[in-house]
Amino acid sequence: MALHTTRAPRDGDAATDVFASAFSGHVLPKYRMPEEPTPPGVVHAMIDSELLLDGNAAQNLATFCTTWTDEAVHRLMDACMDKNMIDKDEYPQTAEIESRCVNILADLWNAPGAGGGAAATGCSTTGSSEAAMLGGLALKWRWRERRRAAGLPTDRPNLVCGPVQVCWEKFARYFDVELRQVPLEEGATGLRPHQLARYVDENTIGVVAILGVTYTCDYEPVAEIAAELDRIQAEHGWDVPVHVDAASGGFVAPFLHPEVVWDFRLARVASINTSGHKYGLAPLGVGWILWREADLLPEELVFRVSYLGGDMPTFALNFSRPGGQIIAQYYIFLRLGREGYRRVQQACADTARELASVIAEMGPFTLLYDGTGALPAVSYTLTDPEGAGFSLYDLSDQLRMRGWQVPSYPLPPEREGTVIQRVLIRHGVTRDQMSLLAADLRRAVEVLSAPAPQADADRSGFHH
Ligand SMILES: Cc1ncc(COP(=O)(O)O)c(C=O)c1O
Numbered sequence: 001m002a003l004h005t006t007r008a009p010r011d012g013d014a015a016t017d018v019f020a021s022a023f024s025g026h027v028l029p030k031y032r033m034p035e036e037p038t039p040p041g042v043v044h045a046m047i048d049s050e051l052l053l054d055g056n057a058a059q060n061l062a063t064f065c066t067t068w069t070d071e072a073v074h075r076l077m078d079a080c081m082d083k084n085m086i087d088k089d090e091y092p093q094t095a096e097i098e099s100r101c102v103n104i105l106a107d108l109w110n111a112p113g114a115g116g117g118a119a120a121t122g123c124s125t126t127g128s129s130e131a132a133m134l135g136g137l138a139l140k141w142r143w144r145e146r147r148r149a150a151g152l153p154t155d156r157p158n159l160v161c162g163p164v165q166v167c168w169e170k171f172a173r174y175f176d177v178e179l180r181q182v183p184l185e186e187g188a189t190g191l192r193p194h195q196l197a198r199y200v201d202e203n204t205i206g207v208v209a210i211l212g213v214t215y216t217c218d219y220e221p222v223a224e225i226a227a228e229l230d231r232i233q234a235e236h237g238w239d240v241p242v243h244v245d246a247a248s249g250g251f252v253a254p255f256l257h258p259e260v261v262w263d264f265r266l267a268r269v270a271s272i273n274t275s276g277h278k279y280g281l282a283p284l285g286v287g288w289i290l291w292r293e294a295d296l297l298p299e300e301l302v303f304r305v306s307y308l309g310g311d312m313p314t315f316a317l318n319f320s321r322p323g324g325q326i327i328a329q330y331y332i333f334l335r336l337g338r339e340g341y342r343r344v345q346q347a348c349a350d351t352a353r354e355l356a357s358v359i360a361e362m363g364p365f366t367l368l369y370d371g372t373g374a375l376p377a378v379s380y381t382l383t384d385p386e387g388a389g390f391s392l393y394d395l396s397d398q399l400r401m402r403g404w405q406v407p408s409y410p411l412p413p414e415r416e417g418t419v420i421q422r423v424l425i426r427h428g429v430t431r432d433q434m435s436l437l438a439a440d441l442r443r444a445v446e447v448l449s450a451p452a453p454q455a456d457a458d459r460s461g462f463h464h
Helices: 040-051 071-079 092-108 128-149 166-174 193-198 222-236 324-362 392-400 431-449
Strands: 121-125 158-161 178-181 204-210 242-245 269-275 287-291 303-307 310-314 365-369 377-382 408-410 419-424
Touching: 071 324, 092 121, 092 287, 092 324, 121 128, 121 324, 128 166, 128 204, 128 242, 128 269, 128 287, 158 166, 166 178, 193 222, 204 222, 222 242, 324 365, 324 377, 324 431, 392 408, 392 419, 392 431
Parallel strands: 158 178, 158 204, 204 242, 242 269
Antiparallel strands: 121 287, 269 287, 303 310, 365 377, 377 419, 408 419
16 A cells, blocks of 8 residues: 555655745635645745735834733733633633733722722723723713703714824714814814813713823823813713723823823723733733723623623623733733833833934934823924925835834824824833934935935945
8 A cells, every 4th residue: 555645736745845845836825715725834834924024013113012022921822822701601710810900900090999809890802992982882871871861862972082093983983973073282282171162062972081192192181181071060060071091001101100190080080991902011902991980881781691600791892802812911910010010111211212312313303202201102203394305204114124114194183284203112112222223213314315316326236
């Protein structure tokens, strides 16, 4: 009997290596599944090669999201690959750990009674976007209940906010709420309390205040926004709650800016969301939403699933979702503790400040944000956009040649004439890396400021 009976196209796979195998001799099928299976090592190597075309995440200075995790997180994620967090009955310990994380956050954000054994109200989500949907839905339901109880119309809800991330535009469109986006004032980095009076009315389901505006990285003044809403309530009787979108700031302010009062210490703050996968340092795929007390989450929005023979309340847009990110978040909470988070975020803030001072000295830039007082980031604009001879978009392209992804974009409405560039510093982005970026920035400015395009003969070629 013949020992080798594999069909011809696969011959040689075992005798050579993946790059001399039959499969690697072809362009990969892209839009139809192949008829035959292929050895996993070969397919893996081919896909791995294709992924090299993606940007290098460590050089992606546009993202707020985690791009570095320690080995233990990799191991936990692997161990949890098969855990579906929605199956509370099958994976009760994952459910328990999710609940511990919610309580840890309630304590961190000063929810009434938190830390003393009182059960906090909240849940994990896939990120801040899902959390925003849940927070927005709770605001809408509560506003509608109040209006119905008073016999008032419920057909024109609105949500008031400054320059929000697109998730709030999605919430408004998907759930039929008018989004009243307050434009940026000259010189402002976000919503300013005195602007509210023109936008808030009896149909306002809530005001979103952002702790770490996506475009400018600054904190909106949550306490002052709450105080202005107190004033509006005293004048008109409208009791408008605040939801804080702390996607990034929820894990920065408690450690670096404890003097900023933005969380459940403010009675008007009804709910807060954050992204575990941003400055929470968990791997991609986890966010959190918490309500200051159980009454603020309407019962009709909560579904009950069976849990250890009992019942477990759930509020989510998805059903199945991986449990690993939640476990990894819990690991990071225990691993770092408050002091560990403080050191990580402080290191980022110090790196941001250092980079800011180097950029300020380069010449063509004016700093808009130097990494002090809010998120660890730097943003700047061209001092003389007309006279510079290049745009920030040109500069982004030039930096891209070295692998750096540094976004340039216009500020939100009514300041869209100002184009800025922003560098986010997060865990894993080092001082040394930023000194290399600064050197590349200098070189890029020199190239772009050169009076005429170089002749082909002057360009460097490949010398090998
Ligand atoms: C302020 C703010 N809210 C919400 C989001 C959306 O977060 P996620 O990507 O976790 O859905 C972002 C993302 O950058 C953000 O900056």
